């Protein structure tokens with residue numbers, strides 16, 4: 221089943237699809253919260269993150285607000301806690317001090333909400349209200365839970381102690397035919413007006429003209445990035461933007477987060493496992509400023525958001541914009557490293573079946589990729605279904621990330637999906653790839 225095809229489903233088919241997605245996201249939430257003890261659930265592992273038990277009850281509260289009360293028109297389950305779990309009322313750093321539900325209470329609450337949601341789902345008619353067309357509100361809530369699951373995975377990465385998460389390794393990498401490809405540019409259709417569960421900031425589809433550019437075939441690896449570290453890149457102001465250099469000084473950055481230099485070489489910590497730095501994996505836990513500095517050192521730059529999306533979706537042969545680099549088919553395990561299946565990025569070259577028509581790989585999955593673009597609305601943007609989803613974040617404070625990480629679910633990692641964060645953030649599963657302008661002789 222393909223979320224793109226939702227509009228062709230009967231109401232029964234839609235109910236089945238929604239139920240499967242709700243169940244799948246909840247299984248992941250339970251795994252991420254059952255894998256640690258009560259102390260780990262209520263503790264704040266970093267001031268950047270909420271306690272896991274906050275995310276857990278917040279998932280249930282959003283589900284109650286939208287599906288039980290709004291779509292279902294039912295009585296509130298716990299109106300008294302709405303304020304506690306409103307992400308706009310309390311900064312993450314302040315959340316541990318709130319009178320939050322304890323782990324047992326939170327579990328009872330979210331399962332009571334879920335029972336009611338299944339009842340609402342049994343009776344809802346998917347028409348008459350824009351909120352329920354193609355089960356949009358259900359899709360929004362499924363994606364919300366999956367996005368919090370990725371956030372909770374980032375909390376796991378910040379957590380100290382014995383390892384509690386494990387997963388099989390990703391497929392092996394391979395040598396790539398070339399390091400970069402030329403995208404001839406031109407006009408393409410960016411964004412979407414047809415993905416039923418696309419969020420407001422991905423809409424509408426609109427033509428964008430892009431000049432020719434080169435883009436790296438794969439994300440920058442730990443090995444590539446180590447060369448920048450070894451070359452003294454962190455001590456050379458030339459490679460950094462003014463804001464980037466100021467932040468590098470203030471935060472005393474010397475290497476990606478979770479890297480450690482030892483007499484035996486470089487190591488990294490990944491979900492409490494300490495391991496030798498794998499040189500052929502995409503680098504992650506770098507902020508936008510570090511990505512920007514590396515690119516300058518390499519004689520390149522970060523791609524714009526439009527360049528990233530054109531490389532990921534445009535099929536030169538047909539002039540058509542596809543859903544994904546490999547075509548219109550939903551992501552499978554052969555295409556991309558998504559869904560916490562592997563708990564690490566895959567080595568470069570691991571997903572030949574996920575290549576775009578021009579041969580760009582690993583655009584979807586592995587690591588979120590920083591772009592040079594600020595988070596801004598597309599032409600004719602309409603805030604929907606609420607201003608706090610995207611509208612309040614537009615502007616120069618946030619940079620756009622694209623493509624999803626190994627921690628993101630396929631229901632979220634559309635090639636139109638836009639993530640955004642502060643340029644100083646490093647706890648997210650973010651890396652980057654480089655782009656550059658062609659030299660005149662390269663254009664023939």
Ligand SMILES: [Fe+2]
Pocket residue numbers: 278282307364368
């Ligand atoms: Fe949320």
